[in-house]
Amino acid sequence: MKFSFVNKKDAKSEEIKEKLINKVKCSIDEQNPDVVVTIGGDGTVLDAVCKYVDQLETILFVTIHTGNLGFYTEFLPKDIDLIGDLLKNGNTVYHTYPLLELKINHNKYYGLNEVTLFHNRHLLETDVYINDEFLMQTRSNGVCISTPTGSTAYNKSLGGAVMDHEVEAFQLTLIAPFETINTRMISPIVLSKGNKITIKPLTENVEVSYDRNYLQRIDLKEIEITLSNKKVKFVKNRGHSLTSKLKDKFIG
Numbered sequence: 001m002k003f004s005f006v007n008k009k010d011a012k013s014e015e016i017k018e019k020l021i022n023k024v025k026c027s028i029d030e031q032n033p034d035v036v037v038t039i040g041g042d043g044t045v046l047d048a049v050c051k052y053v054d055q056l057e058t059i060l061f062v063t064i065h066t067g068n069l070g071f072y073t074e075f076l077p078k079d080i081d082l083i084g085d086l087l088k089n090g091n092t093v094y095h096t097y098p099l100l101e102l103k104i105n106h107n108k109y110y111g112l113n114e115v116t117l118f119h120n121r122h123l124l125e126t127d128v129y130i131n132d133e134f135l136m137q138t139r140s141n142g143v144c145i146s147t148p149t150g151s152t153a154y155n156k157s158l159g160g161a162v163m164d165h166e167v168e169a170f171q172l173t174l175i176a177p178f179e180t181i182n183t184r185m186i187s188p189i190v191l192s193k194g195n196k197i198t199i200k201p202l203t204e205n206v207e208v209s210y211d212r213n214y215l216q217r218i219d220l221k222e223i224e225i226t227l228s229n230k231k232v233k234f235v236k237n238r239g240h241s242l243t244s245k246l247k248d249k250f251i252g
């Protein structure tokens, strides 16, 4: 099996990488890996998925956290022997999580957590359509559309619902909506796969983020967002349910 590593450049992450290489005796192939090991936090996972977004069908991700458990990070450094055994025996069970697909000016982009539209200085006005049918006009700091796994990230800070990761759906929330009698906003809205959200900004110089990436001050007439058929596969640590992650990170 060919491996690639995407890790934080700190001493601890480098040490874990070396230990795992010795344990699995793997060959490294950064261009065409079968397994991508991330060592760091959720942000490192997002970077790795972005790097290999065109090869997701053939790649298994193993995610190791160097701090406390994150949402995408299934393993801790103490699990190296377990990871080595799982990979050597091919005895892996994995989660598959869908990405969002964004279409802008005939270009496609993908996000595992969310896509946001925002304006750095001004209130952002947009028209929102679902399946080409007008839903509402918004005035807010921005619009956020998240995946089920992204629902515990930015979406959660915006008052969106935490979603079961297995639900094939995506969620729209507004960032600091400015409500008046003329512009009333809908609460966060969850749509099933197969639906399409189109956002047409009425404000110029909009910025778009997808996970940790930014498109700045683009000439954006509209953006179409769907739940993609592209999925990412994370080797599962059977000990960590969504409930335990929610308790560990948010409830205590």
Ligand code: NAD
Residues within 6 Å of the ligand: 041, 042, 043, 044, 046, 070, 071, 072, 113, 114, 149, 150, 151, 152, 153, 154, 155, 157, 211, 212
């Ligand atoms: P980062 O990579 O440092 O991540 C910020 C925090 O978000 C970390 O604690 C990380 O563990 C957590 N996180 C990331 N994905 C998560 C998920 N799916 N569920 C639960 N927690 C998650 O920060 P960054 O480079 O600025 O952007 C990465 C992510 O940060 C974005 O995709 C976005 O979801 C999130 N973010 C949140 C806010 C907010 O909550 N106000 C604002 C901007 C960005």
